[in-house]
Amino acid sequence: MTPHDGALDILDALINPAWAHDDSTGPSLADVLVPVVVDDLTIERIEAVLRSIPLSGDLVAFGTDGTWRLGPAVGRYAQANPMFIGHAARERRRAEQLVALDTKLSEERARLDHLRQQLASLTAISETVQSLRSGQPPTKQLSQSLTDYRDWQRRLDDRQLTHAAAKDDAETKLRAAESRSLELQRTASRLRLPSDVDALQGVEHLINDCDVKRREVISLRKTSSVAATAAQQARNTADAFQRRADDDTAAASEAETFAQLERVRYEQLEASVGGDAQRAVEALSTARTSHKLQEKALDDVTGRLADANSTVVRLSERIDGFTSNRVMLESALDSAVQSFEVICGAEIADILNIDGIDLGADRHTAARRLLAETSDRPGDTANRMERSYREILLDGLRAGHDPSMPKLDNVDVVRVGTADGDLAIGTLVRQLREEYERTSQLLSKQEREIFETHLLTRIGDAIRQLLLDADAFEHHINQEMSRVPTESGMIVELRWEPTGDEPDLRNAIQALRTSPELLGPDRRDALRDVFMRRIADVRSAEPGRSFAETLTAVLDYRAWHQFVLYARFSSGKRQRVTRTFYRGLSGGEAATLLHLPLFAAAAAQYTNGSQDGPRLIALDEAFVGIDDKMRARLMGLLVQLDLDVILTSHEFWGFYDTVPALVLYDLVRRPPTPPRRRTDG
Structure with a gap:
């Protein structure tokens, strides 16, 4: 079955x-x-x-x-x-497949025979063409002569067309000139002008002089018109001033007559009344002045009284508002004091850890202390608290702990369910800290044993071998780069140096490069102290990590180092590559400095391989912003390093003398199949 x-x-x-x-x-x-x-x-x-x-x-x-x-x-x-x-069924299927294969083989053999016949026919035709081509006389000179003849014939045709166009233009202009000349002759005959040239020139001069005189007359007419307008305006102004003078003279005469009459009346009154009238006039003037001052003072007092009444009304309203606000504030204060009871409770005060905030503290003093010790709340406090709750508690606590965040009098508190029941987060922190301190003492002894047993032996040997392999790889990279100096003789070098200026780390790396048998007690203790300190730093930064994860992070020798580029000149001087140094390089040297370490690292990696194969690297948007001459040199670097490269670019072709062979695929929208081109240098 x-x-x-x-x-x-x-x-x-x-x-x-x-x-x-x-x-x-x-x-x-x-x-x-x-x-x-x-x-x-x-x-x-x-x-x-x-x-x-x-x-x-x-x-x-x-x-x-x-x-x-x-x-x-x-x-x-x-x-x-x-x-x-399944032998029986498989044998049947095998027989069916063999029959199908035999049929297909027969068809393919027939097709192959047909193709062979076509190949033989094409071969015969090709041989005939080759024999005919070998007997053909040289055509280079004939082709060149034919090309020259066609060029001269094309030039002749162009010249003939130009000549015909110029001839037509000249004939057109000649006919126009003859027509104009005939018209001038008719005009001269009608105006009875002389026929000789000198007489005509004299007439022309007279006409020009008349035109000049005509323009001068027009200018004088304009000037006289402007002067006439100004004269009329002056006459009008003079008439107006004359009328005003007459009016002023009449008014002055009337005023003089009135003054004389008043003087006569004054002299008569003074003669009849005497000095009492003068004193009465002066007293009346003084009384009027005093009355005006009193009226002004009364107005000021009245204004000030109105302002005072308005101020009293406003102050009364503010007092009523302050009284209402005081009642509201006292109510809010009582409510805040009651709400602050939960802040001074043991569960929250333990987390705040601020002096003066506890169960026995005065609530007003505790509130002021809390406000002084805390900063303004940012706008995303709720989101940050929710994120911290998820990251630290939900993701950070190990199994057996069930965190929750209930509300206690509208205050979010964190509690963790454990085997001992729901614990406040502060209580749990104290328990975990005590457990950590207790286990740390045990771990310190275990870590010392692990350090002595493993770090200085098997792990140390592994790290030492990795460091030596890295040194060898660095040497291979520099060896590859030394083969391709720049045009000025500069050689790029790569160094794998310890990160930062930490002397203890440098000493530890040097100790790890040394065999454990050659390390004295002092260097062992120093090496252990370095790693114990780094373990403690990682634990304090990420307390949720396991001991294995902590050791993995601490013993990652790659994080201890950084790659640094140097430039060695033909004079033997070596300089570290910085931003300032890089900006001072020429465009070609800067491009070499940027690409050469990448190419050399790939070449060294392939050289260290145990099996032969394509030495491929891939560059997207290759050599953008680099001139064509420098591109040729960079392609030559790839050839010198024996690298096989796949490049993509929208405008880079790569056909240079430094490239022995290259295959180009030109991708276009239509047709969808990319055309293929190959060059052999």
Whole structure:
């Protein structure tokens, strides 16, 4: 029997129909297997057995002795010759496939014979063409002469066209000149002008003089018109001033007459009344002045009184407002004091850890102390608290701790469910700190044993070997870069140096490069202290890390180093590459300094490999912003370093004398197939 899907690994087995049961009510083996006639077993009997075996039946097993079990059906398979599982069905399929392959081979042979005939025909045609081409006389001189003839013929045609156009233009202008000359002659005859040139020039001079005189007359007319206008305006102004003078004279005469009459009256009054009238006049004037001052003072007092009344009204309103605010503030203060009770409680005060905030503290003093010790709340406090709750508590606590953040009198508090019940976060921190201090003392002894047993032996040997491998790799990179100096003789060097200026780390790296047998007790203790200090720093920065993760981070020798570039000149001087030094380089040297370490590192990595293969590197948007001459040199560097490169660029071709061979794919929208070009230098 074989499965429906054509698999050939189902056991060719003999089924005893005596084991057949009633049909399964659900899916059975008959749904997935196809019976195959074997000896005296018919398809109907095999199907009856398969229908009685549900797919979700008991055990399906095959024994090494030939026994098998499929649900309630058991049996034993046996064959006269040892054959693999599914032999019969596989042999049938193999025969069918062989027939199909034979048919396909026959078709391919016929197609191959046809192609061979075409090849023979094309070969004969090619040989005929080659023989004809070999007997053909040289055509270089003839082609050159033909090309020259065509050039001269094209130039001649251009000259003829130009000549014809110029001739037509000259004839047109000649006809126009003749027409104008005839018209001038008619005009001269009508105006009775002389016919000779000198007389005509004299007439022209007279006409020009008349035109000059005409322009002068026009100018004089304009000037006289302006002067007449100004004279009329002056006459009008003089008339106006004369009328005003007459009016002023009449007014002065009337005033003089009135003054004389008043003087006469005054002299008569003074003669009849005497000095008492003068004193009365002076007293009246003084009284009037005093009255005006008193009226002014009264107005000031009245204004000030009105302002005072307005101020009293405003102050009364403010007093009423202050009284209302005081009542509200006293109520808010009482409410705040009651709310601050939870802040002074042990659960929150323990977290704040501010002097003067506890159960026995005065609430007003505690509130002022809290405001003085805390800064303004940023706008995203809720989001930051929620993020810290997720990162520190939900993600940071190990299994067995169930954090929650309930509200206690509208204050968010953090509690953690443990085996001892719900604990305040401060209580949990104290427990964890005590546990940490207790385990730290135990770990310090264990860490010393681990350090002495592993770090200075197996781990130290591994780190030492990695450091030596890194040194060798650095040497290979510099060796590759020394082969390709710049045009000025500058050689780029790469150094793998310790990071920063930490002397203890440099000493530790030097100690790790030394065999443990050569380390004295002082250097061992110094090495252990360095790593213990770094372990403590990592633990304090990330307390949730396991000891294994902490050791992995501390012993990552790659984090101890950094790559530094140097430039060595032909004079032997070596200088570290900084931003200032890089800006002072020429464009070519700067491009070399930028790309050469990358190329050399790839070449050194491939050189260290144990198997031969393509030495590939890939550059996207290669050599952007670099001139064509420098691009040729950089491509030459790739050739010198024996690198196979894949480049992409929208405007870089790469066909240079420094490149022996290059394949170019030009991707365009239409057609979608990229055209292929190849150059061999």
